[in-house]
Amino acid sequence: MASPFLVLVAILAHLHSSTSSQLAPQPSRINRTSDGRGPELKDAILNASLHQADAGQELNTTLPPTDGPLVPFLIEGGTTLLYEAVLSGEDDEEDSYISPTYLGKQITCEYTQPDPNTGLFDPKTYPDYNCNLYIRHIKPISHLIGFRQMMLASVIKPIALIFCPTYAVIYLVPQSNVALVMMTTLNYTELQVGWTQWFPTFTAVLLQGFPYPEDHSIMWGYATQFSYSEVGFSQDPHNNYFLDMSTKKYRERRLRRPAGGGENLDEVEWREFVGRKKEMLGDEFVDPLERLEEVAHRMYAKLNVSNPRANGSRPSAEFEVQQKDTFWRIEDSGCHHRIELVENPVLKGDGGLVTLDLHDSISFTIRALPLTAIGRLSMYRPLFVITNSHPEVLSVVKKHEYDSEAKIQTAKVMLSPTGKSIGTSNITIRATLSSIQCAGPNELTYTVQVDHEKGRRLWVNFPIPICKSGHFGRDRPWKEDKPYCIDPHVILEAGNAVSSESHPKKIHIQDSTPIFIKLPINYRPPSIRGEEIPLSTHTYNADPSKPAYHNYYHITNDTRKLRKCNFRSNRSECGCSDADKLADDPEVSDCKEMVYTVPRAKSFQVSLDYDPVMREQDQIPEFFRPKDHFSVYIEEINNRREFTLYSQPTPLLDAINSDVRLHEGRGPFYNAQNITITLHGTGLFHFKAGLGKFDSFGEVTGYFTVYSDSNELNHIKLVVVMLLTITFCFSLIFLGFMRVRKRLSSQLPFQTREKTNGIRSSNLVYWKWISNK
Numbered sequence: 123m124a125s126p127f128l129v130l131v132a133i134l135a136h137l138h139s140s141t142s143s144q145l146a147p148q149p150s151r152i153n154r155t156s157d158g159r160g161p162e163l164k165d166a167i168l169n170a171s172l173h174q175a176d177a178g179q180e181l182n183t184t185l186p187p188t189d190g191p192l193v194p195f196l197i198e199g200g201t202t203l204l205y206e207a208v209l210s211g212e213d214d215e216e217d218s219y220i221s222p223t224y225l226g227k228q229i230t231c232e233y234t235q236p237d238p239n240t241g242l243f244d245p246k247t248y249p250d251y252n253c254n255l256y257i258r259h260i261k262p263i264s265h266l267i268g269f270r271q272m273m274l275a276s277v278i279k280p281i282a283l284i285f286c287p288t289y290a291v292i293y294l295v296p297q298s299n300v301a302l303v304m305m306t307t308l309n310y311t312e313l314q315v316g317w318t319q320w321f322p323t324f325t326a327v328l329l330q331g332f333p334y335p336e337d338h339s340i341m342w343g344y345a346t347q348f349s350y351s352e353v354g355f356s357q358d359p360h361n362n363y364f365l366d367m368s369t370k371k372y373r374e375r376r377l378r379r380p381a382g383g384g385e386n387l388d389e390v391e392w393r394e395f396v397g398r399k400k401e402m403l404g405d406e407f408v409d410p411l412e413r414l415e416e417v418a419h420r421m422y423a424k425l426n427v428s429n430p431r432a433n434g435s436r437p438s439a440e441f442e443v444q445q446k447d448t449f450w451r452i453e454d455s456g457c458h459h460r461i462e463l464v465e466n467p468v469l470k471g472d473g474g475l476v477t478l479d480l481h482d483s484i485s486f487t488i489r490a491l492p493l494t495a496i497g498r499l500s501m502y503r504p505l506f507v508i509t510n511s512h513p514e515v516l517s518v519v520k521k522h523e524y525d526s527e528a529k530i531q532t533a534k535v536m537l538s539p540t541g542k543s544i545g546t547s548n549i550t551i552r553a554t555l556s557s558i559q560c561a562g563p564n565e566l567t568y569t570v571q572v573d574h575e576k577g578r579r580l581w582v583n584f585p586i587p588i589c590k591s592g593h594f595g596r597d598r599p600w601k602e603d604k605p606y607c608i609d610p611h612v613i614l615e616a617g618n619a620v621s622s623e624s625h626p627k628k629i630h631i632q633d634s635t636p637i638f639i640k641l642p643i644n645y646r647p648p649s650i651r652g653e654e655i656p657l658s659t660h661t662y663n664a665d666p667s668k669p670a671y672h673n674y675y676h677i678t679n680d681t682r683k684l685r686k687c688n689f690r691s692n693r694s695e696c697g698c699s700d701a702d703k704l705a706d707d708p709e710v711s712d713c714k715e716m717v718y719t720v721p722r723a724k725s726f727q728v729s730l731d732y733d734p735v736m737r738e739q740d741q742i743p744e745f746f747r748p749k750d751h752f753s754v755y756i757e758e759i760n761n762r763r764e765f766t767l768y769s770q771p772t773p774l775l776d777a778i779n780s781d782v783r784l785h786e787g788r789g790p791f792y793n794a795q796n797i798t799i800t801l802h803g804t805g806l807f808h809f810k811a812g813l814g815k816f817d818s819f820g821e822v823t824g825y826f827t828v829y830s831d832s833n834e835l836n837h838i839k840l841v842v843v844m845l846l847t848i849t850f851c852f853s854l855i856f857l858g859f860m861r862v863r864k865r866l867s868s869q870l871p872f873q874t875r876e877k878t879n880g881i882r883s884s885n886l887v888y889w890k891w892i893s894n895k
Contacts, residue, residue: 188218188452190270191316192229192367194281195326195346200503202255202281204273205266205346207328209372210387219270222260224452225507226556226564229255231281231367231450254279256455256500258507258554266299268328268344276503276554278496283320284364287441290357291421292321293414294349300395301327301345302414307430308441309338315376315388316368319343321357326365331376331388334411339437342392354417367450457560458497459490459505459553464532468736473567477575478516480819481749482735483538485742488566490531490553497555498529505553506533512547515540515572519745536745537570544573544819573819580754580794580811580824583729584718586637588613588704600737610704613638617703617716623668626829629716639719639829644671646682647760647806658760659683662806664712665693687712706808706825708759717829722804730754730794730811730824753778753791754811759825764803769793784816801830 193205209217231253259274291304303319310329320326327343334340376387400407415431422429430437463471464487476484490505492498504522520535537549552565581601589607612631617640620627626645628636641663646656654672661671664687673679686709687696698713705714720726730752738748753775756767769775769792778784778791785791791814801807806829813822 188220189369189371190219191318191328191369191372192450193269193318193326193328193346194320194365194367197277197280197320197322200277202275202277204255204275204367205263205269205326205328206271206273207268207344207372208270210268210330210376210391220257220260220273220452224257225260226455226552226554227257227452228278228455228555229253229257229275229450229452252279253277253281253450255281256555257452265348266344266346268299268330269346276500278499281365281367284366285360286319286357286362286364287359289359289421290319290321290362291414291418292324292327292353292355292357293410293417294325294345294347294353295399295410296349296352298395298399299345299348300342301325302333302340302342302410303327303329304340304414304418305437305441306339306418307437308439309437310341311338311440312373312377314341314364314441316366316372318365318367320363320365321355322361322363324355324357330391331386333389333392335389337436338440340411340414342388352413354413356417356421454557454559455555456494456496457557458494458500458555459492460560460562461551461553461564461566462489462491463487463566464489467740469568471566472563473569475569475571476735477571477573478537478539478735479574479578479822480539480541480817483536483741483746484736485534485536485740485745487742488533488535488551492529500555501529501531505531505555507552507554508533508535509550510547511549512545513540514542515545516547516549516570518549521744534742534744536742537568539572539819546571574822578733578822580813580822581731581733582706582811582824582826583731584826585726585728600733601731608637610700613716614700614703628719637719638716639831640715641717641806641829642671643668645806646671646678647762647808648803650761650763653805657681660708660711660760660808661687662711662714662717664696666690667692685712686710706827708808708825711808714827717806717827719829719831720801722801722830725798725800727796727798728826729796732794732813732817732822752794752817753814754794754797755785755788755791755814756797757810757812759808759810760806762803762807764801765807766800766802767792768798768800769796778814778816784814786815788812788814799828801828804830806830 188206189209190206193207194202195205196203206220255275255277257273257275260271261273262271263269286305288308289306291306293302295301310332314329315331317329318326319329325345325347327345329341329343331341332338333342378387396410418431419429463469466486468476468484469486478484488506490497490501492501501524506520506522508518508520510516510518517538517540518535519538520533523532523534524530525532533551535551547570549568549570550565551567556564587604587607589603589609590601608631613629616629616631617638620629620640623643626642627640629638629640630636631638643663643665645662646658646660647662649655649657651657655675656672656678659681661682661684664684666684666687670679670682673682684690686698686702687693690696696712698710702710702713703715732752738746758765767790772793775791775793779789794811806827808827809825811824811826
């Protein structure tokens with residue numbers, strides 16, 4: 123069998139992934155004793171309500187009683203696992219059990235026996251055996267018969283162990299968690315119904331009763347583990363123990379005999395269980411009692427000792443129970459710690475709401491400061507409990523650390539989406555020893571929404587950026603300005619100083635090269651049909667009182683639309699703010715005045731940021747793994763095509779662009795950190811950039827505008843100018859040639875302009891000259 127430590131680790135891991143409700147103050151407390159239930163629950167709640175109504179009185183810290191016995195298992199040092207049993211028989215509305223609100227509460231127990239002189243029970247008889255446990259986790263279970271939930275508890279003072287003075291034999295019935303246990307030389311007593319018989323490293327059995335009324339050396343019960351096959355083993359004396367965390371109501375119900383006589387509940391349940399097994403297995407069924415006797419026989423044969431139970435003999439002596447009564451209760455553990463959130467730029471110390479997208483994460487540190495001796499003692503163990511209400515949506519990673527010098531414990535925590543789906547998770551952080559008596563908060567609760575937050579967008583960075591104040595209140599808490607950024611107010615002031623009724627005007631800022639241009643009134647960018655036929659539905663720098671821009675054709679007028687200026691008589695009624703005049707969102711295109719400008723056909727680089735919820739420098743390096751880059755697609759919303767885009771290819775980009783399931787027809791995708799743009803046309807280009815579904819849970823977009831300087835010649839004008847230039851150059855060459863030819867002709871020894879009888883004078887002179895020779 124696996125070691126108890128490994129089993130405990132596995133169970134702890136399972137418990138940490140479970141969910142639990144938030145702690146809430148309990149209104150009442152009633153002691154759980156074995157000799158009575160105390161006052162009625164109604165009276166106790168009323169009494170506690172009166173206590174809470176009086177702010178000057180001390181809070182009542184006792185909790186309602188529970189009726190299910192507790193079965194300790196895996197008692198390892200300072201930790202134990204408790205199983206809470208279900209009351210057998212008919213359900214009673216008054217049956218009570220431990221609820222999730224008991225997290226952080228303490229279980230205390232006192233063991234008593236009657237005073238030999240007075241015969242009264244004295245709780246102080248065995249003070250050294252009184253237990254003290256703190257409930258840390260509660261997890262419902264359904265795979266074990268007889269149990270309803272299990273609890274992980276920190277042990278301050280352990281539960282008293284009662285040694286079993288004889289050999290014990292155990293048989294686990296296959297395909298169940300039902301067990302038979304036998305003391306070889308002693309008989310059990312009815313007082314042990316509801317007790318736990320613990321076999322270290324193996325199992326613990328909640329004793330239910332006597333399956334065979336004629337033999338009280340055998341009891342049956344529910345084991346804390348499920349057995350898929352037959353398991354039988356024995357334990358030597360003083361290596362198996364009894365623990366008493368029973369309740370009177372549980373014992374009374376199990377041992378109650380029907381009116382008029384008959385079998386006890388324990389006898390009925392055992393007979394029904396055996397009947398079901400016999401019906402299920404048929405001829406293969408073997409009576410568990412026979413199997414138990416076989417295990418005992420093998421044990422004695424191994425010990426080379428004669429079997430005292432041979433020939434049907436049975437023990438006659440009873441196990442002497444020195445411990446006559448048990449008194450245990452659940453109560454508030456008291457205030458032992460103060461929980462604080464270490465300063466964090468995103469989270470607040472009193473909880474709140476935060477939204478995380480697909481690649482977002484938040485890391486933070488919490489600390490606990492001890493207030494009492496118990497608080498200081500618990501510092502050496504992992505103290506913080508984090509409950510995650512929706513682990514399918516949100517992943518939680520934590521690491522405990524103890525500062526021996528400062529005497530405090532800290533926990534580093536990182537929250538990040540699992541990526542499986544969107545949703546909301548409540549994260550509750552508390553100490554294992556929490557109390558309503560603490561003056562400050564007992565826990566920190568954060569609501570984490572895993573989804574794309576409305577309003578988060580992509581931001582563009584131009585070669586010469588606008589300073590952070592250019593976003594005019596748009597929340598970019600992590601944006602850091604470059605030393606050479608331009609103040610947006612300076613841009614607007616420079617733009618107000620010039621007029622651009624019908625032509626764009628370059629804006630000179632601090633006598634530098636113009637990098638911004640002021641758009642004409644009612645400007646619309648060129649279309650594929652030419653600069654004089656704009657077809658865009660967006661109007662920039664709109665003024666309803668001024669003539670439309672290049673409104674020469676019906677199709678131009680039919681496609682013109684206004685947004686903020688619609689149904690307005692002039693620009694002052696459009697409600698354009700200073701932020702709108704620089705904004706690139708299509709919804710405020712009517713207000714857009716100033717545009718970043720670049721020369722036509724000259725490449726420039728931009729990058730796009732998706733601001734994180736928490737900056738990299740604020741994250742805990744042990745957990746945080748920064749995302750290398752985002753991939754974006756880029757479109758031109760005015761249907762312009764005279765531009766090219768380029769970014770350095772990577773295997774990731776190649777995979778995205780080659781798989782239609784990833785790019786969904788939106789490609790190609792580019793590296794958001796480095797995109798080269800070349801504008802081949804003139805006028806305004808209005809770009810839309812967006813993340814793919816593999817980088818966000820929602821539609822994340824951003825817009826930016828660029829103006830290709832209209833003073834740069836377009837293709838048609840360039841061809842015309844080239845033709846005119848060539849014609850002019852050839853004309854100059856021709857005129858020069860004619861002038862040189864005339865000068866050369868005047869210096870020749872003959873003339874060519876006279877004719878004599880049909881013969882050119884030049885020829886006649888030539889012949890005369892020949893004759894003279």
